[in-house]
Amino acid sequence: xxxxxxxxxxxxxxxxxxxxxxxxxxxxxxxxxxxxxxxxxxxxxxxxxxxxxxxxxxxxxxxxxxxxxxxxxxxxxxxxxxxxxxxxxxxxxxxxxxxxxxxxxxxxxxxxxxxxxxxxxxxxxxxxxxxxxxxxxxxxxxxxxxxxxxxxxxxxxxxxxxxxxxxxxxxxxxxxxxxxxxxxxxxxxxxxxxxxxxxxxxxxxxxxxxxxxxxxxxxxxxxxxxxxxxxxxxxxxxxxxxxxxxxxxxxxxxxxxxx
Amino acid sequence: xxxxxxxxxxxxxxxxxxxxxxxxxxxxxxxxxxxxxxxxxxxxxxxxxxxxxxxxxxxxxxxxxxxxxxxxxxxxxxxxxxxxxxxxxxxxxxxxxxxxxxxxxxxxxxxxxxxxxxxxxxxxxxxxxxxxxxxxxxxxxxxxxxxxxxxxxxxxxxxxxxxxxx
Numbered sequence: 001x002x003x004x005x006x007x008x009x010x011x012x013x014x015x016x017x018x019x020x021x022x023x024x025x026x027x028x029x030x031x032x033x034x035x036x037x038x039x040x041x042x043x044x045x046x047x048x049x050x051x052x053x054x055x056x057x058x059x060x061x062x063x064x065x066x067x068x069x070x071x072x073x074x075x076x077x078x079x080x081x082x083x084x085x086x087x088x089x090x091x092x093x094x095x096x097x098x099x100x101x102x103x104x105x106x107x108x109x110x111x112x113x114x115x116x117x118x119x120x121x122x123x124x125x126x127x128x129x130x131x132x133x134x135x136x137x138x139x140x141x142x143x144x145x146x147x148x149x150x151x152x153x154x155x156x157x158x159x160x161x162x163x164x165x166x167x168x169x170x171x172x173x174x175x176x177x178x179x180x181x182x183x184x185x186x187x188x189x190x191x192x193x194x195x196x197x198x199x200x201x202x203x204x205x206x207x208x209x210x211x212x213x214x215x216x217x218x219x220x221x222x223x224x225x226x227x228x229x230x231x232x233x234x235x236x237x238x239x240x241x242x243x244x245x246x247x248x249x250x251x252x253x254x255x256x257x258x259x
Numbered sequence: 260x261x262x263x264x265x266x267x268x269x270x271x272x273x274x275x276x277x278x279x280x281x282x283x284x285x286x287x288x289x290x291x292x293x294x295x296x297x298x299x300x301x302x303x304x305x306x307x308x309x310x311x312x313x314x315x316x317x318x319x320x321x322x323x324x325x326x327x328x329x330x331x332x333x334x335x336x337x338x339x340x341x342x343x344x345x346x347x348x349x350x351x352x353x354x355x356x357x358x359x360x361x362x363x364x365x366x367x368x369x370x371x372x373x374x375x376x377x378x379x380x381x382x383x384x385x386x387x388x389x390x391x392x393x394x395x396x397x398x399x400x401x402x403x404x405x406x407x408x409x410x411x412x413x414x415x416x417x418x419x420x421x422x423x424x425x
Binding site: 040043044046047050051054094151152154155156158159161162163165184188193197201 | 262265266268269271272273275276279280282283284286
């Protein structure tokens with residue numbers, strides 16, 4: 001009997017949490033116009049989330065480009081199609097790995113810093129103090145961070161893909177010795193701007209919304225103790241990553257289904 | 260960090276993103292070819308379009324002069340009706356022919372236009388009268404077998420068994 005009640009309670013809790021998320025999202029959207037009256041806060045957040053993530057994103061992009069080029073070369077060389085390394089790496093990065101890996105790294109680096117910062121503000125009663133002063137904390141603190149994440153993610157994903165392709169060039173042409181003309185021309189003719197690049201950008205925007213929203217929500221709803229903040233930080237990473245991967249499957253099925 | 264410093268860094272960050280986007284779009288994708296040119300439509304009817312797809316190239320002498328815009332089935336004649344967008348700068352004589360060719364051995368299929376000798380050119384929306392359908396592998400094989408059987412049958416030795424062999 002107790003297990004049945006537990007299932008019921010779990011379902012109801014999940015539904016309530018979903019509703020709470022939706023309500024919070026609506027509140028965030030509602031405060032966006034007021035928060036944009038002072039755009040400097042959002043700009044500072046783009047710096048905190050984007051600029052300061054550049055190191056990890058660029059180095060990861062380079063490493064992923066190197067490894068992808070090597071592995072696809074080994075696989076394609078058996079079929080005599082080694083010249084298509086550039087094309088395969090480009091498509092992999094621009095369609096999938098760029099948005100997804102950047103989102104996972106972003107959740108890990110920027111998402112955790114967002115959650116920890118907001119959680120500590122809550123624990124230090126700064127958010128409550130703001131409310132007392134009739135400053136809406138959602139507009140002053142949360143919305144700029146949310147916007148900053150949405151702006152930073154696509155830029156980071158594009159940089160990841162671009163650096164990955166350059167890394168593939170370094171390995172494929174400079175190290176292995178493939179023909180550079182073929183490398184670029186086969187890539188150019190095989191990648192479509194609207195279908196591949198455009199869909200990749202749409203994906204990265206969606207992932208940016210997901211990661212920023214989850215980070216901001218978990219920070220705001222964290223228990224106002226050090227342990228609560230730590231727990232919220234790990235929850236941010238786990239929930240962001242799982243949601244991004246699930247949405248990636250849905251978006252890929254929608255965007256890249258055979259015509 | 261000063262306010263101005265942060266704004267500059269963010270500006271640099273966004274600029275870097277735009278540079279990456281431009282690099283990806285131009286160098287690593289097919290943006291530079293063929294978007295934004297003025298085109299005029301032509302129709303072509305084929306018995307079999309084979310593996311032709313929308314946005315397949317239209318080439319003349321190997322040079323891309325257009326794209327396939329749409330493919331439909333004519334419900335009356337049961338022919339495939341292909342609508343081509345050809346660059347305005349290239350005008351074809353009114354008796355030009357269209358064939359469906361394959362680039363390379365196993366590559367994608369495209370439409371090859373061969374210029375005719377007419378003095379008048381196609382008007383936008385005209386139908387290309389002379390078309391040749393795609394090569395279907397099965398028809399080719401059966402044609403080959405039929406020719407082999409016909410050759411063997413024309414010699415006086417044992418015509419009946421060869422008819423049964425196919």
